[in-house]
Amino acid sequence: MQITQLRNATIIIALGEYRILVDPMLAPMGAIPPLKYATRHRRRNPLVKLPENTDALLETVTHCLITHCQKGHFDHLDRAGAKWLRSGKVPVFCMQGDAGFLRKKGLMVTELEAGKTQPFLDGLITPIPCIHGIGFVGRFMAHGYGYHIEFPEEPSVYIAGDTVLSDDVRRCLVSSQPDVSVVPAGGARFDLGEEIIMGVEDLEKVTRLTSGVVVANHLEALDHCPVTREELRGLREQKGLGDRLRIPMDGETLQFPA
Template sequence: MKITQLRNATALIELGPHKILVDPMLAQKGALPPLKLLGERVRNPIVDLPPLTDALLATVTHCLVTHCQKGHFDHLDRAAKAWLRHTQIPVVCTPHDAAHLRQRGLNVQPLAPGHQAPQPFLGGRIRTVRCRHGKGLVGLMMEHGVGYFIEMPGEPSLYLSGDTILTQDVLDFLAQHQPEVCVVPAGGARFDLGHEIIMGIEEVLQFAAATRGMVLANHLEALSHCPVSRAALQAAAQRAGLAHRLQVPADGQTLTYASAGLRSSF
């Protein structure tokens, strides 16, 4: 399995012949609105996509969306919708998002309703995991979406947590399934008021301590409301003795993972 970090939550997952684009935000730097209204109003994204993006997009076979409604353009923006509409690449999503995406002309292939139960996916299986995209008043305003747990023959098990804070649901899932590779948001995003809406440094460290697998942190240094830097997260992981399992890739960097043991039959 290969994971190429593109920008923010956008990544390309290579599983055998399948190349899965996750949560595409394809806009040029500064093309999207600010996410904080007080102080300096910085437009988003604050960095461009890496130079290899166009070449990688030409290889994509599927798209996977964790959430996309209520203005969450950092997981599916207008540029990505236009590209998906033009290419008609299959877009895998939850039933909740299916009608929304069909109305925009996308080739939608929704999963079956319900959480936890695995279902067929590209010769393997996939299940959704509940997200909590913030708490308190700000949490009531957010689109909470899902994470995905993907198991493929001969590949490491993969947990894409989606946009979530660290919850008991997430910790229970880690304890039960112990994914070999996890991809988590680590930017500590927050608006002008209220709590963080994704994990920050401390929660990412707690997440990493709760699993035996590799943890890849993204959602960093791409949006104006995410204050956590790669350097700060790497330094904290080093102090916590987790730097050997917590990876913080640069945009455009590809990481390769092999399964540590035998996978269950499919």
């Protein structure tokens, strides 16, 4: 298995003959308004360009997987991403609650069912509920799902989606023990309220809940995600995590042997 980090939540997972694009945010740098306004220096999103090898990587994509996309979550499917999927007629997997929304965008959709393990390409997929923020802010968020994916002769992979460290996430990490877990670690928050995804503290807890490799993303691409790669490298060194905590740069491909 290979996982290529494009930007923020956007990754490409190579499993067998398939190349699965997850949560495509493909807009140019600075094309989208800020998410934080109570600051002296407002910054438009995304904060960084897509890596130079993006077009070549996208040419390999066979399918797309969406964790959530409504209530303004452009960082998981923006206009550029939807246009690219539509023009390429790329098959899209999503949860039932997002299917109608995506069909209205002209996408070819296959619905996944909550609460069950089900066929997915040549393997199996289990949706895991997300909690994309708690309290006041959480009421306005699209909470979505992460996915635990199992393929024959490939490492199992858990894509956490946008979530804090909830009971469902803990349960998946402890009971399923994924070989690889891709988790949001940017500590995103708006001008008001608590973190809406995991940050440094939750990421460290994740590494104690699973014996597998943890891949951190949602880093340095949006104005409301303050956690940096440098901070996470410090955590890795301090806790002696070594290769168990991977912090890919945009455009980097990680290899995971069967």
